[in-house]
Amino acid sequence: MSYPRQAEGFQVDSPDTYTDFHKRFFQLKPFGDYDVDIKIEACGVCGSDVHTVSGGWGDQKFPLCVGHEIVGHAIRIGPKVTLIKEGQRVGVGAQSYSCGSCKQCQNENETYCPHLQIDTYGAEWPDTGIISQGGYSSHVRTHEHWVFPIPEALSTAVVAPMLCAGLTAYSPLVRNGAGPGKKVGIVGLGGIGHFGLMFAKALGAETWAISRSRAKEADARALGADGYIATAEEGWEKEHLCSFDLIVNCANSSKGFDLAKYLSMMDVHGRWISVGMPEEEGQVIKAQNLIANGVLIGASHLGSRREMLEMLQLAAEKGLKGWVEELPIGEEGLREAMQRMKKGDVRYRFTMTGYEKVFN
Amino acid sequence: MSYPRQAEGFQVDSPDTYTDFHKRFFQLKPFGDYDVDIKIEACGVCGSDVHTVSGGWGDQKFPLCVGHEIVGHAIRIGPKVTLIKEGQRVGVGAQSYSCGSCKQCQNENETYCPHLQIDTYGAEWPDTGIISQGGYSSHVRTHEHWVFPIPEALSTAVVAPMLCAGLTAYSPLVRNGAGPGKKVGIVGLGGIGHFGLMFAKALGAETWAISRSRAKEADARALGADGYIATAEEGWEKEHLCSFDLIVNCANSSKGFDLAKYLSMMDVHGRWISVGMPEEEGQVIKAQNLIANGVLIGASHLGSRREMLEMLQLAAEKGLKGWVEELPIGEEGLREAMQRMKKGDVRYRFTMTGYEKVFN
Numbered sequence: 001m002s003y004p005r006q007a008e009g010f011q012v013d014s015p016d017t018y019t020d021f022h023k024r025f026f027q028l029k030p031f032g033d034y035d036v037d038i039k040i041e042a043c044g045v046c047g048s049d050v051h052t053v054s055g056g057w058g059d060q061k062f063p064l065c066v067g068h069e070i071v072g073h074a075i076r077i078g079p080k081v082t083l084i085k086e087g088q089r090v091g092v093g094a095q096s097y098s099c100g101s102c103k104q105c106q107n108e109n110e111t112y113c114p115h116l117q118i119d120t121y122g123a124e125w126p127d128t129g130i131i132s133q134g135g136y137s138s139h140v141r142t143h144e145h146w147v148f149p150i151p152e153a154l155s156t157a158v159v160a161p162m163l164c165a166g167l168t169a170y171s172p173l174v175r176n177g178a179g180p181g182k183k184v185g186i187v188g189l190g191g192i193g194h195f196g197l198m199f200a201k202a203l204g205a206e207t208w209a210i211s212r213s214r215a216k217e218a219d220a221r222a223l224g225a226d227g228y229i230a231t232a233e234e235g236w237e238k239e240h241l242c243s244f245d246l247i248v249n250c251a252n253s254s255k256g257f258d259l260a261k262y263l264s265m266m267d268v269h270g271r272w273i274s275v276g277m278p279e280e281e282g283q284v285i286k287a288q289n290l291i292a293n294g295v296l297i298g299a300s301h302l303g304s305r306r307e308m309l310e311m312l313q314l315a316a317e318k319g320l321k322g323w324v325e326e327l328p329i330g331e332e333g334l335r336e337a338m339q340r341m342k343k344g345d346v347r348y349r350f351t352m353t354g355y356e357k358v359f360n
Numbered sequence: 361m362s363y364p365r366q367a368e369g370f371q372v373d374s375p376d377t378y379t380d381f382h383k384r385f386f387q388l389k390p391f392g393d394y395d396v397d398i399k400i401e402a403c404g405v406c407g408s409d410v411h412t413v414s415g416g417w418g419d420q421k422f423p424l425c426v427g428h429e430i431v432g433h434a435i436r437i438g439p440k441v442t443l444i445k446e447g448q449r450v451g452v453g454a455q456s457y458s459c460g461s462c463k464q465c466q467n468e469n470e471t472y473c474p475h476l477q478i479d480t481y482g483a484e485w486p487d488t489g490i491i492s493q494g495g496y497s498s499h500v501r502t503h504e505h506w507v508f509p510i511p512e513a514l515s516t517a518v519v520a521p522m523l524c525a526g527l528t529a530y531s532p533l534v535r536n537g538a539g540p541g542k543k544v545g546i547v548g549l550g551g552i553g554h555f556g557l558m559f560a561k562a563l564g565a566e567t568w569a570i571s572r573s574r575a576k577e578a579d580a581r582a583l584g585a586d587g588y589i590a591t592a593e594e595g596w597e598k599e600h601l602c603s604f605d606l607i608v609n610c611a612n613s614s615k616g617f618d619l620a621k622y623l624s625m626m627d628v629h630g631r632w633i634s635v636g637m638p639e640e641e642g643q644v645i646k647a648q649n650l651i652a653n654g655v656l657i658g659a660s661h662l663g664s665r666r667e668m669l670e671m672l673q674l675a676a677e678k679g680l681k682g683w684v685e686e687l688p689i690g691e692e693g694l695r696e697a698m699q700r701m702k703k704g705d706v707r708y709r710f711t712m713t714g715y716e717k718v719f720n
Contacts, residue, residue: 104602104628112628112653114602175629242464242474268464268472269535271656274647282646287634289642290659293472296631297657299650 009065009137015055021334028141029125036084036147037076043135044069044161045337045350067135068094068120069163071156083144091148093163096120108304138359151316161322161349169196170311171303172273176246180204188251189216194348197223202318240265249274266295274299328354369425369497375415381694388501389485396507397436403495404429404521405697405710427495428454428480429523431516443504451508453523456480468664498719511676521682521709529556530671531663532633536606540564548611549576554708557583600625609634626655634659688714
């Protein structure tokens with residue numbers, strides 16, 4: 001078998017031209033003892049991809065190939081790799097490296113490592129000048145800690161979005177006690193939120209979808225929601241005062257968001273955890289807003305390797321499936337993905353597929 | 361023994377004249393089966409008193425007698441009272457009633473009762489038109505749940521400020537795990553903060569004082585601080601990145617506060633709990649500010665009856681004493697208290713005493 005020296009992928013050159021993808025070769029990082037080379041077969045389209053290429057999150061290192069919900073097969077294994085076998089179907093998510101030795105990394109908080117975090121795309125590999133490139137491409141090269149075996153029961157296209165969106169929803173649920181006897185809300189029924197509903201229910205929590213209108217109610221209930229709150233309706237928060245143990249805020253925008261009303265629904269010391277990173281300015285929070293029920297406000301960043309493996313196992317056992325629309329990888333498919341993601345025209349995730357036709 | 365029908369106390373008439381106290385009689389609420397009448401002997405001067413009478417917290421029900429760090433003796437006991445004995449030395453804090461029957465009240469979260477909260481002063485007793493009046497007065501009449509026996513080891517003038525400031529510091533410490541192996545910071549070395557240092561240390565935590573300048577360092581160390589951070593010094597947060605398990609923010613103002621720097625010191629999923637309620641507008645918080653370490657931001661309101669009793673016991677056992685300056689109750693003493701509180705000219709709490717000379 002021949003190993004890749006380069007990968008070939010679709011890059012964007014600037015925020016002004018973020019729907020124009022250019023197929024190019026680019027360099028992979030030097031192959032390390034713990035690295036795994038993966039031939040990519042599918043990649044989900046994450047909101048982060050759009051924020052990144054369209055400039056919403058500020059300056060990026062262009063040209064850039066995005067995509068961090070990667071599924072493929074391991075085709076080469078470094079000499080010290082023990083977690084992955086050659087030929088195994090595997091996934092890669094949004095983060096690809098951390099220092100590995102600090103308290104946080106040792107404590108299953110590697111996504112919060114304060115020393116080194118290499119994102120799957122757009123980060124510079126130390127001492128190389130090489131910028132990491134994502135999964136709209138033929139191959140990725142990733143340290144084994146960040147490569148996850150995919151259970152057989154989960155299909156490639158459907159599992160791909162779990163690698164970022166799924167884990168992003170799953171980690172704050174399990175870290176904040178979602179389970180039997182708990183009332184959990186999911187705000188924002190998009191890519192992350194639809195996994196949130198699915199996982200909250202699978203974990204045994206009383207699960208509520210919280211969305212602006214009732215347009216997505218049937219979907220929410222099909223995904224597992226026990227109840228539905230439409231915030232466009234007058235007095236929507238009233239019957240839920242002081243009752244939620246946890247709300248995971250997956251909304252992609254904070255515009256027109258009356259946070260105080262949401263917080264009034266939290267039980268004493270309940271947790272309001274945000275996983276979206278809106279492009280707008282934040283919200284003004286006064287101690288007075290938090291004191292009525294001692295609510296805790298936080299944010300969550302991806303999830304640990306252990307959580308990823310547990311989530312995939314849970315999905316395999318319970319037959320959980322993201323709602324995925326497949327689009328063909330390529331200039332046209334990626335343009336459509338970006339345009340429709342920007343409009344929110346997706347229920348609830350795109351996966352780019354057809355890699356074998358495009359890369360050789 | 362004769363029972364009071366009225367109490368006599370010192371009232372303020374408006375925010376414009378908040379240093380002018382007028383000695384007057386006022387009506388007590390009707391005596392209930394669970395009520396305790398207390399002859400007051402001392403009352404701490406809380407920041408809330410100043411915020412309230414000077415208008416910083418908005419409209420209040422004037423004329424008003426403030427003061428909610430009350431110590432005295434129980435002189436009359438309702439027929440159903442079981443928690444307090446006649447003649448006992450007791451305290452009353454900032455809250456004097458809640459619904460008593462909801463989930464929160466049943467769960468030792470009575471200070472977060474969403475149905476009914478009667479503050480010790482300035483709240484209307486249901487169905488009476490009577491506004492509760494505080495402890496710069498001869499007597500209070502309080503439901504036994506909100507009356508606390510004072511351990512013999514604690515002197516009246518010194519224990520008074522624990523009834524509000526002490527409990528306000530103690531509750532978030534114990535609710536958020538302050539103890540051996542934890543690194544705890546106390547921001548703001550005032551009335552609440554000085555108790556925070558004392559209690560964090562007594563609970564076994566590695567205790568850090570966080571203040572603007574080094575002016576209070578000797579005090580902080582005398583109070584029990586293991587370390588001291590002066591935020592006026594360049595790079596003050598750098599050596600503490602990602603290390604605090606809990607910071608209790610007791611600062612009375614949020615002016616010029618660079619919250620992001622404070623939060624950068626928090627360990628993953630550490631807690632930043634505010635107990636002060638600054639008069640200024642709040643702070644803009646973006647999910648991005650919270651995501652690096654998954655920090656949780658919250659606020660805390662007083663503490664439960666059980667926590668009050670535990671705190672008093674801890675103080676008695678360990679000989680903990682607030683730093684108290686006594687002022688004589690009366691027009692002059694109260695004016696001085698308000699003026700010096702407003703300037704922050706107190707280390708670290710006033711207690712009004714000499715009640716026996718003024719009330720008969």
